[in-house]
Amino acid sequence: MSDRDNQKETQTEELTGLPDDLIYVLETGVEEDIVHALDDKNIDCVRELIKPLHYADVADLLERLDAEDRARLVEIIRTDFDAAILSELDETVRDQIIDLLGLDEVAVAVSDLDTDDAVTVLEELDEAEQRQVLNSIPAAERTVIEEGLAYPEDSAGRLMQREFVSVPEGWTVGETIDYMRASVDSEDNNLPDHFYSIFVVDPDHKPVGKVMLDQLLRTRRPVKMTEIVEPEKKVVAVTMDQEDVAFLFRQRDLVSAPVVDELGRLVGVVTIDDIVDVIDEEHEEDIMYLAGIGEDDLYDAAIDTTRARFSWLAVNLLTAIVASLVISLFDATIDQLVALAILMPIVASMGGNAGTQTLTVTVRALAMKELTATNAARVIGKEILVGAINGVLFAVFAGVIVWVWFGSQVLGLVIGLAMVVNMTVAGLAGTTIPLMLEHARIDPAIASSVFLTTVTDVVGFFVFLGLAAIILL
Amino acid sequence: MSDRDNQKETQTEELTGLPDDLIYVLETGVEEDIVHALDDKNIDCVRELIKPLHYADVADLLERLDAEDRARLVEIIRTDFDAAILSELDETVRDQIIDLLGLDEVAVAVSDLDTDDAVTVLEELDEAEQRQVLNSIPAAERTVIEEGLAYPEDSAGRLMQREFVSVPEGWTVGETIDYMRASVDSEDNNLPDHFYSIFVVDPDHKPVGKVMLDQLLRTRRPVKMTEIVEPEKKVVAVTMDQEDVAFLFRQRDLVSAPVVDELGRLVGVVTIDDIVDVIDEEHEEDIMYLAGIGEDDLYDAAIDTTRARFSWLAVNLLTAIVASLVISLFDATIDQLVALAILMPIVASMGGNAGTQTLTVTVRALAMKELTATNAARVIGKEILVGAINGVLFAVFAGVIVWVWFGSQVLGLVIGLAMVVNMTVAGLAGTTIPLMLEHARIDPAIASSVFLTTVTDVVGFFVFLGLAAIILL
Numbered sequence: 001m002s003d004r005d006n007q008k009e010t011q012t013e014e015l016t017g018l019p020d021d022l023i024y025v026l027e028t029g030v031e032e033d034i035v036h037a038l039d040d041k042n043i044d045c046v047r048e049l050i051k052p053l054h055y056a057d058v059a060d061l062l063e064r065l066d067a068e069d070r071a072r073l074v075e076i077i078r079t080d081f082d083a084a085i086l087s088e089l090d091e092t093v094r095d096q097i098i099d100l101l102g103l104d105e106v107a108v109a110v111s112d113l114d115t116d117d118a119v120t121v122l123e124e125l126d127e128a129e130q131r132q133v134l135n136s137i138p139a140a141e142r143t144v145i146e147e148g149l150a151y152p153e154d155s156a157g158r159l160m161q162r163e164f165v166s167v168p169e170g171w172t173v174g175e176t177i178d179y180m181r182a183s184v185d186s187e188d189n190n191l192p193d194h195f196y197s198i199f200v201v202d203p204d205h206k207p208v209g210k211v212m213l214d215q216l217l218r219t220r221r222p223v224k225m226t227e228i229v230e231p232e233k234k235v236v237a238v239t240m241d242q243e244d245v246a247f248l249f250r251q252r253d254l255v256s257a258p259v260v261d262e263l264g265r266l267v268g269v270v271t272i273d274d275i276v277d278v279i280d281e282e283h284e285e286d287i288m289y290l291a292g293i294g295e296d297d298l299y300d301a302a303i304d305t306t307r308a309r310f311s312w313l314a315v316n317l318l319t320a321i322v323a324s325l326v327i328s329l330f331d332a333t334i335d336q337l338v339a340l341a342i343l344m345p346i347v348a349s350m351g352g353n354a355g356t357q358t359l360t361v362t363v364r365a366l367a368m369k370e371l372t373a374t375n376a377a378r379v380i381g382k383e384i385l386v387g388a389i390n391g392v393l394f395a396v397f398a399g400v401i402v403w404v405w406f407g408s409q410v411l412g413l414v415i416g417l418a419m420v421v422n423m424t425v426a427g428l429a430g431t432t433i434p435l436m437l438e439h440a441r442i443d444p445a446i447a448s449s450v451f452l453t454t455v456t457d458v459v460g461f462f463v464f465l466g467l468a469a470i471i472l473l
Numbered sequence: 474m475s476d477r478d479n480q481k482e483t484q485t486e487e488l489t490g491l492p493d494d495l496i497y498v499l500e501t502g503v504e505e506d507i508v509h510a511l512d513d514k515n516i517d518c519v520r521e522l523i524k525p526l527h528y529a530d531v532a533d534l535l536e537r538l539d540a541e542d543r544a545r546l547v548e549i550i551r552t553d554f555d556a557a558i559l560s561e562l563d564e565t566v567r568d569q570i571i572d573l574l575g576l577d578e579v580a581v582a583v584s585d586l587d588t589d590d591a592v593t594v595l596e597e598l599d600e601a602e603q604r605q606v607l608n609s610i611p612a613a614e615r616t617v618i619e620e621g622l623a624y625p626e627d628s629a630g631r632l633m634q635r636e637f638v639s640v641p642e643g644w645t646v647g648e649t650i651d652y653m654r655a656s657v658d659s660e661d662n663n664l665p666d667h668f669y670s671i672f673v674v675d676p677d678h679k680p681v682g683k684v685m686l687d688q689l690l691r692t693r694r695p696v697k698m699t700e701i702v703e704p705e706k707k708v709v710a711v712t713m714d715q716e717d718v719a720f721l722f723r724q725r726d727l728v729s730a731p732v733v734d735e736l737g738r739l740v741g742v743v744t745i746d747d748i749v750d751v752i753d754e755e756h757e758e759d760i761m762y763l764a765g766i767g768e769d770d771l772y773d774a775a776i777d778t779t780r781a782r783f784s785w786l787a788v789n790l791l792t793a794i795v796a797s798l799v800i801s802l803f804d805a806t807i808d809q810l811v812a813l814a815i816l817m818p819i820v821a822s823m824g825g826n827a828g829t830q831t832l833t834v835t836v837r838a839l840a841m842k843e844l845t846a847t848n849a850a851r852v853i854g855k856e857i858l859v860g861a862i863n864g865v866l867f868a869v870f871a872g873v874i875v876w877v878w879f880g881s882q883v884l885g886l887v888i889g890l891a892m893v894v895n896m897t898v899a900g901l902a903g904t905t906i907p908l909m910l911e912h913a914r915i916d917p918a919i920a921s922s923v924f925l926t927t928v929t930d931v932v933g934f935f936v937f938l939g940l941a942a943i944i945l946l
Binding site for chain 2: 389
């Protein structure tokens with residue numbers, strides 16, 4: 001896309017002191033080259049172009065290719081398929097690629113992954129496939145993955161990495177460092193690929209606290225680990241919902257947190273890079289639910305997407321019919337004054353938009369835990385006031401426009417009054433609907449929009465046509 | 474709120490093996506207690522309740538209090554005001570609290586912060602205030618903060634922490650560890666509060682690579698740093714937009730990245746906890762822009778919120794009037810058949826909703842860089858198909874309902890045809906509008922909705938009423 005190309009140029013120009021390939025740029029062009037090479041069936045060229053790519057970029061590329069090119073590319077890279085690609089893929093595309101690779105190769109790939117990534121890949125497979133893959137994985141690793149899969153979906157247990165470094169209370173900094181160096185040399189090196197802190201545990205394996213690696217490095221060898229352990233000793237329960245874990249990480253600026261089982265024993269660690277994925281997922285849910293979509297469906301087949309969106313549209317058809325029934329109450333009024341039919345969508349539309357603004361702020365504030373019992377009443381009051389003020393302002397504009405357009409002051413007055421009422425109601429409904437859904441333990445993003453537009457349509461048509469019937473006729 | 478209380482209970486019940494206060498729970502109740510104590514002017518009680526709270530929780534509490542209680546609380550905690558609270562606050566509330574504290578106390582607080590957090594607090598002040606605060610900060614620190622403020626807004630330069638650890642190429646692991654231990658003991662300890670990696674730099678201070686701390690700890694003292702340095706040697710330009718930096722972190726699973734100036738010299742480091750804030754901001758922008766709101770305005774005064782939302786509503790009034798003008802073209806037709814006025818909002822509403830679904834998926838895919846030149850044509854094609862299939866399905870439902878309701882097969886046919894056309898157009902408009910905005914380098918979330926609903930309203934009314942005029946009359 002043109003603005004990315006431009007960006008790349010600007011950056012590399014500015015940074016003339018450095019070789020081009022040292023600077024991070026969002027690369028383009030490569031993808032098109034690969035698509036061409038795939039279409040030309042030029043296998044060597046594809047291999048050459050893929051080689052320097054990061055696994056996440058290969059995953060993105062696989063997602064964006066059409067089904068045919070995707071299958072071709074998988075064939076070309078299957079001999080040295082990087083397992084990490086699987087954990088980066090969108091669910092729909094991952095299913096296809098697992099089919100293309102075959103479960104045996106998937107098993108080989110999965111056993112290369114960290115347990116949390118392995119769980120991510122396996123949890124989406126059906127039970128028979130899961131079994132088949134697990135059976136091909138070495139027993140020790142299999143047990144760990146099975147334990148991960150046993151935790152509830154979207155819990156800290158699923159999210160956590162089960163490899164972590166823990167040391168007993170009695171150890172010194174020196175002993176800890178020696179232990180890590182020895183681990184690397186020993187046969188059964190069980191240190192995780194990356195870690196940011198070391199946990200100190202008591203004899204029951206309950207966490208006493210953690211020592212950040214930079215703290216460890218600043219400290220002299222004879223110092224006891226217990227002397228530098230961080231006073232923050234809170235832990236995450238293995239059953240905690242991942243969204244709550246994400247909230248904690250944001251709120252406490254955590255980089256990693258220990259996870260404990262029901263007996264309080266340290267069983268894993270959640271790290272911030274996993275949290276970034278949860279935050280993205282969470283946001284995706286909010287924005288998609290508000291628009292009436294189950295989940296991101298960019299890579300689904302058209303028929304699956306059609307089915308997924310059908311139910312929301314069906315609800316919308318019902319609510320639209322309800323609004324039409326309201327209009328039909330006033331068919332005699334409209335029959336006498338066609339201008340009403342021309343103008344009534346304006347009232348409904350302004351109410352709908354004002355309500356959507358309020359609704360979005362409220363849903364977002366609930367998701368970020370910014371809206372609580374402490375300030376709920378104040379937020380509702382404010383939104384009603386905002387709706388009313390904007391209602392009065394737009395009542396004046398719309399009233400004057402209608403007066404000029406249809407030459408009727410009274411018609412202008414009617415649309416103005418209807419506008420004030422509908423936009424005030426929009427402020428009320430936009431805050432109270434999500435608050436009530438939250439109270440009923442329903443995700444406030446899911447069904448808010450449909451309730452809101454029903455309210456603003458019904459109120460908009462009813463008040464406008466009703467006032468017209470009373471005042472005008 | 475009831476579901477949080479419930480959650481707390483469940484967790485502590487399950488974890489009977491542990492003291493209650495060891496488990497992370499999202500606490501409630503404390504806030505209400507503090508509000509009561511504030512209202513009772515019971516200063517000692519407030520102080521007691523505030524003491525155990527994390528600074529982020531104090532920031533949240535300050536945000537949620539009303540203006541009066543907020544001022545009272547600031548008075549109570551001003552003597553030992555934690556500077557970190559400032560960097561956690563929403564902008565509007567931060568401004569108020571800075572006014573309450575006074576610039577001198579703010580200066581004291583700011584000098585306690587890491588430079589990136591100090592820049593965050595200062596960048597929102599107006600120039601005179603900035604100057605006043607900066608003048609009260611020690612010169613060495615002031616220079617660093619001023620340099621931070623000199624970088625463009627939302628750039629890597631603003632985001633990065635300017636304290637980092639770098640060592641020359643020739644050093645060994647042992648020398649590096651000794652250097653860090655010595656830093657702690659020396660007078661001018663300039664190690665950052667937390668860090669996850671150490672950069673190796675050449676004599677020109679250009680980054681050679683980085684060593685993760687866990688790697689350092691696994692390695693024996695005589696090993697050269699250059700032997701364990703990570704081969705990933707890409708760097709972030711100080712001018713790179715923060716959203717692109719966030720994309721890189723997600724894509725590469727980075728935990729930190731070096732930032733270089735125009736000569737390629739290492740000037741700072743971006744860490745993943747800063748990225749989490751950028752991701753949240755980015756999400757907020759997307760969801761708010763889609764709803765026609767400038768930015769999260771939960772804590773703004775009603776009058777500011779009213780003003781901020783006014784412009785979007787004004788645009789909506791204009792587009793609603795355009796739709797009304799389309800209806801007015803057919804006033805004679807409606808005059809003959811009032812049923813048309815009753816039914817026309819259904820066609821527009823279904824198109825609007827189908828279009829919003831498509832639009833949201835497209836905007837999200839663009840933001841996540843999942844939609845590129847490679848798959849744009851395919852996505853547009855798919856969305857048109859999805860719109861058309863759902864259009865046909867709902868045409869049948871709506872057609873039958875209208876047939877039964879108004880006893881007219883032809884009227885049912887007209888609404889059905891209009892539905893198919895409008896929902897297909899919605900699929901086309903829902904994808905192409907954001908793509909065109911992106912191409913024109915406008916954030917596709919900002920103006921998409923208003924264009925989309927204009928299209929679906931105009932097409933909906935025009936096709937339905939137009940077909941009615943041709944077929945029915």
